[in-house]
Amino acid sequence: MNWWVVKSEPDVFSVDDLEKSPDKTTYWDGVRNYQARNFLRDTMKTGDKVLFYHSNSDPMGVAGWCEVVKEGYPDSSAFDPESHYFDASSTPDNPVWIMVDIKLVEKFPRLVTLQEIKENPTLKDMTLIKRGNRLSVFPVKEEEFNEILRLARQ
DNA sequence: GCCAACGTTGGC
DNA sequence: GCCAACGTTGGC
Numbered sequence: 001m002n003w004w005v006v007k008s009e010p011d012v013f014s015v016d017d018l019e020k021s022p023d024k025t026t027y028w029d030g031v032r033n034y035q036a037r038n039f040l041r042d043t044m045k046t047g048d049k050v051l052f053y054h055s056n057s058d059p060m061g062v063a064g065w066c067e068v069v070k071e072g073y074p075d076s077s078a079f080d081p082e083s084h085y086f087d088a089s090s091t092p093d094n095p096v097w098i099m100v101d102i103k104l105v106e107k108f109p110r111l112v113t114l115q116e117i118k119e120n121p122t123l124k125d126m127t128l129i130k131r132g133n134r135l136s137v138f139p140v141k142e143e144e145f146n147e148i149l150r151l152a153r154q
Numbered sequence: 155g156c157c158a159a160c161g162t163t164g165g166c
Numbered sequence: 167g168c169c170a171a172c173g174t175t176g177g178c
Contacts, residue, residue: 007175007176009176033161034161035161055175055176055177056175056176056177060176060177114177131158131159132158132159132160133159133176134159134160134161134174134175134176136175
């Protein structure tokens, strides 16, 4: 079992969009960073728990959590010339980019903001607040995950 | 809108 | 293989 954060700009895809999706499930396409791709392909497993973070928004913060319901498989958006995420170097026979399916378990009763994450001693080493962190998918510790859930219910 | 961080590209 | 230029991310 692993614990994760995924980032999404809510203007593009928010926790509410996920809640409205069929079966509250979506494929997490468009990851175009090799380190993040490796996490999706190699480490993220069915049943892993995923915090859903709203970036580039006001306010920023963790909006809910999800479970991985389908492990890494080829990201079909890379094959679609019409897609913003099209990448000619990725083919169905030899896919470069990977996506997973995640299902919303809980939209938090309130947003756990970036500011309070920064102020929380339990979360001081969380990758989310590390300087220069630009990964859109990255692991967190179990205790960090649980602390976010605890804060969400305060 | 600004800019720090950092990944990618491409010339050499 | 090096590294300058460039593009993107994302907080402020």
